Amino acid sequence: MxxxxxxxxxxxxxxxxxxxxxxxxxxxxxxxxxxxxxxxxxxxxxxxxxxxxxxxxxxxxxxxxxxxxxxxxxxxxxxxxxxxxxxxxxxxxxxxxxxxxxxxxxxxxxKMDDEYYRKIEAMEFAMQYDDSKNLSGIKHADVVLVGLSRTSKTPLCMYLANKGIKALNIPLMPEIPMPQELLEIDKKKIFGLKIDPMQLIEIRKHRLSKMKSSYKEIEYANAERVLDELDYAEKIMRRLRCKTIDVTQRAIEDTALIIMKSIGYTSDKK
Structure with missing residues (x-):
């Protein structure tokens, strides 16, 4: 070897x-x-x-x-x-x-300079506002990700944080109303994560296999449920008129690069 x-x-x-x-x-x-x-x-x-x-x-x-x-x-x-x-x-x-x-x-x-501390601040921001823990962060975010469960929202936020970008994510579920705060910020900050239904089903099945058996009765990976969620997410993204990114078979780094280019990020941005 x-x-x-x-x-x-x-x-x-x-x-x-x-x-x-x-x-x-x-x-x-x-x-x-x-x-x-x-x-x-x-x-x-x-x-x-x-x-x-x-x-x-x-x-x-x-x-x-x-x-x-x-x-x-x-x-x-x-x-x-x-x-x-x-x-x-x-x-x-x-x-x-x-x-x-x-x-x-x-x-x-x-080196521990201003850029380093911006990264730390961005990471703390991503953790504090992860998965809609606190909607007050929406107006302070550089990037807001919206998408269904298991579309890599959290790891993408952490990757962006490592670039000094304050990112938070909003999970979309038909049972939970869309936060009105999303309509009050610049739509250029919002990115909708789309995914192929078959890949999403496989990802969720893999996720369920790691859980205790008592959780396997939920419709998390049910095909009909997933299609309903995708339809709901599509309607929300159209309402927000935000840029969408298909994350199917796409690496987090690639998705992040698209976002960074869209917001005009540069490595020396202060």
Missing amino acids: VTVYAVSDSIGETAELVAKASANQFRTNIQVKRVPYIKSAEDVNEFINSVEDPENSAVISTLVLVEVREFLVQRCIEKGINIINILGPCVSTISRMTGKQPDYTPGAVW
């Missing part, structure tokens, strides 16, 4: 994301392991000595400390381990373009 090590002098999330994105391009079993906080020659040696199968191993590194990065390259070459450093060439290129020397600060992408 091929093993890709995501090596970092910080928490290693950037390296791991690149490693997983690369591994997912191949229809074979590739193991990705995160190796965080490699900040010294001793850390490098400890890591290298832990690699069990050097010939079938590769390192994707985001080390920024030059001396540690160069030592890691040296040790990998000695052991016959393939290595790619993805930050080194990028930092060097930007340095040449700007005429400035980089700070070489490990974990700089995760």
Whole structure:
């Protein structure tokens, strides 16, 4: 088995994301392991000595400390381990373009600045107002998601929160009237999540299989019930005149990108 090590002098999330994105391009079993906080020659040696199968191993590194990065390259070459450093060439290129020397600060992408605190605030907002817990948050939200149960509203809110976007979700059910607050905000903030009925039924059946048997009598995954809910949701979305997104077989990241583009979000937005 091929093993890709995501090596970092910080928490290693950037390296791991690149490693997983690369591994997912191949229809074979590739193991990705995160190796965080490699900040010294001793850390490098400890890591290298832990690699069990050097010939079938590769390192994707985001080390920024030059001396540690160069030592890691040296040790990998000695052991016959393939290595790619993805930050080194990028930092060097930007340095040449700007005429400035980089700070070489490990974990700089995760620094606790204003953007970091906006993300924390957005996450707290998403949890506080999740699933209509408190409708007073509607007027303060950057994004309001409406949709049926199991259309990924909550995880989508949390993903958006990680971008510093205050998002809340309103579950649509025929038995519960639509909050009138939705008619009082800019419709450009509202996004209706639509889904294929067959996929929704399968998702709900899977959900029921994880519950206690006493819950299995409800019509949660009943085809007729699901179609009624979909019809109700369609009427609500038409009334709101909001943008709709079909989340059938769509990744949360893809749906979030559509929303962010629609609201004009940029990574440096203050």
